[in-house]
Amino acid sequence: MMGHWIIAPVVLPAFVAGVMVLALRSDLLLKRIAGIGSILALNAIALALLWSATIHGPEVYFLGEWPAPFGIVLVLDRLSALMVALLAALALPVVLYAIGSGWDRKGAHFHPLLQFLLMGIGGAFLTGDAFNLFVFFEILLIASYGLMIHGGGSVRTRAGIQYVAFNLVGSSLFLFALALTYGLTGTLNIADLAQKLPTLPEGDAALLRVTAVMMILVFAIKGALVPLQFWLPGTYANAPGVVAAMFAVMTKVGAYAVLRFGAVVFPPELAATGSLLQDLILPAGLVTLALGAIGVLGATTLPRLVAFGGIASMGTAFTAIGAFTPETSSAALYYILHSTLATAAMFLVADLVTRRRAHARLTEVAPPIAQSGLISALFLAGAVAMAGMPPLSGFLGKLLILDAFRTQEALVWTVVLASSFLMILGYARAGSVLFWKATALEVPAGRWPREGLAFSATIALLAGLAGLTVLAGPLTDWLGETAAGLYAPEAYIAAARLGEGG
Amino acid sequence: MEALVAIAIGTLTAVGIYLALRMRTFPVIVGLTVLSYAVNLFLFTSGRLTQNRAPIIGTSDVYADPLPQALVLTAIVISFGMTAVIMIMAIGGFLESGHDRVNMADAAGDDETGDAAGEERA
Helix, strand or coil: CCHHHHHHHHHHHHHHHHHHHHCCCCCHHHHHHHHHHHHHHHHHHHHHHHHHHHHHCCEEEEHHHCCCCCCCEEEECHHHHHHHHHHHHHHHHHHHHHHHHCHHHCCCCHHHHHHHHHHHHHHHHHECEHHHHHHHHHHHHHHHHHHHCCCCCHHHHHHHHHHHHHHHHHHHHHHHHHHHHHHHHCCCEHHHHHHHHHHCCHHHHHHHHHHHHHHHHHHHHHHCCCCCCCHHHHHHHHCCHHHHHHHCCHHHHHHHHHHHHHHHHCCCCCCCCCCHHHHHHHHHHHHHHHHHHHHHHHCCEHHHHHHHHHHHHHHHHHHHHHCCCHHHHHHHHHHHHHHHHHHHHHHHHHHHHHHCCCCCECCCCCCCCCCHHHHHHHHHHHHHHHHCCCCCHHHHHHHHHHHHCHHHHHHHHHHHHHHHHHHHHHHHHHHHHHHCCCCCCCCCCCCCCCCHHHHHHHHHHHHHHHHHHHCHHHHHHHHHHHHHHHHCCHHHHHHCCCCCCC | CHHHHHHHHHHHHHHHHHHHCCCEHHHHHHHHHHHHHHHHHHHHHCCCCCCCCCCCCCCCCCCCCHHHHHHHHHHHHHHHHHHHHHHHHHHHHHHHHCCCECCCHHHCHHHHHHHHHHHHHC
């Protein structure tokens, strides 16, 4: 049993960020040490939470010892522990890359903002209260606004304003949905909602459907699901590469929330919503996947290409989530693990390229860059992972998803396979334009530092993908049990100990 | 009173959405602010509209629901902070680019990241 450790992924980054802002303002070295230390500790805590959730099952943490439906609770179960572990595992290479590439020198507050982002995302994964989810969304968003415009520049700032405006509208929508939920049920505790919604009177069914759709719209904005994906390419392509890599886990917050709400709060058995969410999310996921693949083929710059690759991976994940069965959810979780690391690795590779070159256009043959041999090898590995080719985990992830959709194979298989083909074309084209030269060109030697740390961080992410591939067997068993537990939320509801208090 | 509050929320929402769809940053920010007023009012009414009741058990026979009041307070603080952030970003964008249009047209489309990378190099 983890006791107070459940809140550590929220409190630790918040505390470290506060110390950084107040005490370590001007000392970059100390900020770096504090940042790495905090993230290492977060990794250790996340692994302990994962272990505890696996052994002991779901566990609740009452903030301020207020009893459950009235106070705020954090709930640790296998899914939330897994997502926190993924967050921590991604944060370590990202912070190392930021240090190795010198991105954290370009503004005063990179490290504190990263810590606040970790706090917001970790809290969103752990919370057991819908309004608290909104609060953590805002924390992660306000940190992401700062990170997005890190390094400055007029284009980046104005892309940032679009991103903020879009998300503010999304937040308003979330508040409308929460107010409707509270007006209908008188509670915002997720476990309490799961118990109360089936007992709602018949007359409230229409309102409940509106609420469910509004909630899903908000999560779709976070997860960049078509038709709400417009903010993503501009934001990710204009953000610093290392920040875009960290943002790869931010879209997964949307996927996590859809999974949690679709399985626990609005399950397919709920009469009022029924298969409404399936009917909306599954086709939207397929369209997202197709659009992402076309975007990969048509992107004009490398960061945009990776951003569209990220959209395609969210499409794949949402397709699998959208069926709302344990089998597809298990496949979706494996794919989410894979695509977070793969997208982040590709953003880092794109950053390695764009920082060495005056432009990142894919429409014209580019001059050679320093260290192009290693970078092109990394690009190849990342592209193989993103497109879902063997031998890396993208292939296994797609295979699991295809296998889970045996009953709807005509439509889902066609879209997944055709878009994989488009993505292979897109990455191959980008790779040949960027790296492939018919004649040997003079490489400008000595202009660039070796950046061993930055390369190690990128390689570490790709090694994570290899690890996912090697451990696919035990991992899918574990994910299968996680997904089965998600659709039998009795343990989750029992763990929330409604009306008892700490 | 229900009709009055409903009309107020509806009007505020409509005004907010209209302004948020404008071409320049300043009306967009005003629109987002108005939208947040609408949503705060809506959140407040989710605890039912009551008059002359304290949100404390025991002071009167019937009490107002205190939770939406706490929720709306949180929402107000957050939207206030968000407005400040977007305001600062808008001013920064205006000072750097010399105009406050929301579109990215003068970024020359395909040169977005190249532009940013070029600035860092310089």
